[in-house]
Amino acid sequence: MSTTAIAGPATAAETGATPSKKRALPYRTISWIVPVLLLLTWELLARTGVIAPNVLPAPSSVGTTAWHLTETGELPRHLWESLKRAAVGLFIGAGVGLVLGVLTGFSKLFEALIDRNIQIVRAIPFLAILPLVMVWFGVGESGRFFLVALGTLFPIYLNTVLGIRQVDPKLVEMGRVAGLSKLDIVRAIILPGALPSILLGLRLALTNAWLALVIAETVGAPAGIGFMATNAREFLQTDVIVLVIVLYALIGLTTDLIARALERRLLAWHPNYAPSGGRK
Amino acid sequence: MSTVLAEKITRRYGERTVLHELDLAIERGEFVALLGKSGCGKTTLLRALAGLDPVDGGTLAVPQRRTVVFQEHRLLPWWKVWRNVAIGLPRSTARAKAQSALEEVGLSNHADAWPVTLSGGEAQRVALARALVREPELLLLDEPFAALDALTRIKMHGLVRDLTSRHRPAVLLVTHDVDEAVLLADRVLTMREGRIAAVHEVPAGARERGSAPFAALRGTLLGELGVTE
Numbered sequence: 001m002s003t004t005a006i007a008g009p010a011t012a013a014e015t016g017a018t019p020s021k022k023r024a025l026p027y028r029t030i031s032w033i034v035p036v037l038l039l040l041t042w043e044l045l046a047r048t049g050v051i052a053p054n055v056l057p058a059p060s061s062v063g064t065t066a067w068h069l070t071e072t073g074e075l076p077r078h079l080w081e082s083l084k085r086a087a088v089g090l091f092i093g094a095g096v097g098l099v100l101g102v103l104t105g106f107s108k109l110f111e112a113l114i115d116r117n118i119q120i121v122r123a124i125p126f127l128a129i130l131p132l133v134m135v136w137f138g139v140g141e142s143g144r145f146f147l148v149a150l151g152t153l154f155p156i157y158l159n160t161v162l163g164i165r166q167v168d169p170k171l172v173e174m175g176r177v178a179g180l181s182k183l184d185i186v187r188a189i190i191l192p193g194a195l196p197s198i199l200l201g202l203r204l205a206l207t208n209a210w211l212a213l214v215i216a217e218t219v220g221a222p223a224g225i226g227f228m229a230t231n232a233r234e235f236l237q238t239d240v241i242v243l244v245i246v247l248y249a250l251i252g253l254t255t256d257l258i259a260r261a262l263e264r265r266l267l268a269w270h271p272n273y274a275p276s277g278g279r280k
Numbered sequence: 281m282s283t284v285l286a287e288k289i290t291r292r293y294g295e296r297t298v299l300h301e302l303d304l305a306i307e308r309g310e311f312v313a314l315l316g317k318s319g320c321g322k323t324t325l326l327r328a329l330a331g332l333d334p335v336d337g338g339t340l341a342v343p344q345r346r347t348v349v350f351q352e353h354r355l356l357p358w359w360k361v362w363r364n365v366a367i368g369l370p371r372s373t374a375r376a377k378a379q380s381a382l383e384e385v386g387l388s389n390h391a392d393a394w395p396v397t398l399s400g401g402e403a404q405r406v407a408l409a410r411a412l413v414r415e416p417e418l419l420l421l422d423e424p425f426a427a428l429d430a431l432t433r434i435k436m437h438g439l440v441r442d443l444t445s446r447h448r449p450a451v452l453l454v455t456h457d458v459d460e461a462v463l464l465a466d467r468v469l470t471m472r473e474g475r476i477a478a479v480h481e482v483p484a485g486a487r488e489r490g491s492a493p494f495a496a497l498r499g500t501l502l503g504e505l506g507v508t509e
Contacts, residue, residue: 174348175367177331178367188356188367269357269360270358
């Protein structure tokens with residue numbers, strides 16, 4: 001046992017953390033072995049010509065392409081366009097979803113006014129309205145923002161409503177006894193209580209945002225990494241296509257890491273999310 | 281001037297009358313326990329005094345500063361212990377006041393702990409600190425020890441007796457536990473069908489568990505509640 005677990009007001013969570021951390025390290029290392037091996041095999045097969053470069057280029061040549069495109073400034077430019085679209089779309093979608101979710105969660109009248117409409121629109125696979133979006137917005141930027149926003153709105157809305165509904169009414173009653181104002185009850189009790197659910201909605205929204213972006217960018221975008229891939233297809237630049245796929249994967253991973261870090265920080269009180277809890 | 285004065289208060293839920301022209305007065309520093317079978321209206325009375333439920337008739341005067349300790353601790357899991365204690369206090373003095381209240385319940389070294397790490401008894405002591413930090417004129421206890429194990433409950437009785445004799449709020453304890461009522465209260469009321477059925481001053485000697493006055497009062501109260509041993 002380390003001395004840190006004994007010092008201070010030792011809690012069950014703290015004492016439990018030490019052994020699990022020790023065990024997690026080798027497993028984490030092991031979990032990387034297989035992907036690295038696969039990558040090496042791929043490199044080997046490509047170099048020896050077993051896989052033709054126009055089918056699947058070697059990882060090293062994808063890396064060279066990435067370096068080259070970064071030097072010319074092309075890759076950063078497209079990446080920036082894509083990130084901007086995702087951010088703006090997510091900001092609009094999540095904002096609207098959160099506001100509507102809070103209104104529906106708090107007010108029966110708003111629920112009656114909004115909820116059914118949202119449920120109806122939600123039933124449409126949002127990619128099915130792509131042709132309509134193109135008619136409405138043309139091939140301009142706003143149509144792409146709209147698609148991303150639409151993809152992110154529903155998970156945030158649904159989980160916000162759900163989270164607010166699940167807040168323990170006994171805690172709200174306690175807030176009243178303690179003399180909190182209505183606004184204070186919302187701030188101190190209802191929103192924090194709904195937060196785990198809202199953050200889950202955010203994670204689902206991030207996944208949807210990238211999905212929407214891929215579709216939006218492959219259809220008539222003048223820039224962005226989706227455009228890069230479409231463009232590369234015309235010229236059979238498989239290395240660029242693979243690079244774009246890798247980029248999407250990396251972006252997805254990064255946003256998920258950010259979302260999880262946010263969960264760990266904001267939900268430190270929650271036994272399921274605490275750094276010493278079951279999750280990594 | 282009584283701290284709590286209820287005159288002919290009535291509360292109905294549809295056809296059912298839960299409080300029936302009930303009269304009650306509690307003086308400052310007085311500890312009153314309220315016994316009764318389930319559904320006799322004792323929790324309704326407590327909630328009316330807390331301002332959580334309205335009354336349909338009669339007059340009810342309660343002090344502005346009043347707090348409730350519920351059967352569940354009702355701590356906000358997303359706030360550390362000290363912030364839970366200081367809930368609703370002005371920011372500037374919150375930490376210091378919470379700290380001294382936690383000291384009184386013997387939990388000053390848990391101020392920065394998360395509520396989930398506390399045991400049931402500790403959480404209930406924090407709830408007690410949260411009630412006291414407001415310096416209530418009326419302290420309402422709604423079966424606060426019912427969910428605790430027997431040993432913790434005995435310790436809590438001692439703590440509550442200490443704290444209330446030091447701060448001297450008017451106290452109303454709602455409980456099912458006849459022993460608890462006799463050990464803690466100055467006056468024990470039994471309630472039946474929405475009315476106060478009987479009032480018993482607790483004689484000085486009855487505070488000792490196992491003494492003759494204790495056994496006598498206990499027997500009387502159980503009889504009034506319709507229980508024979």
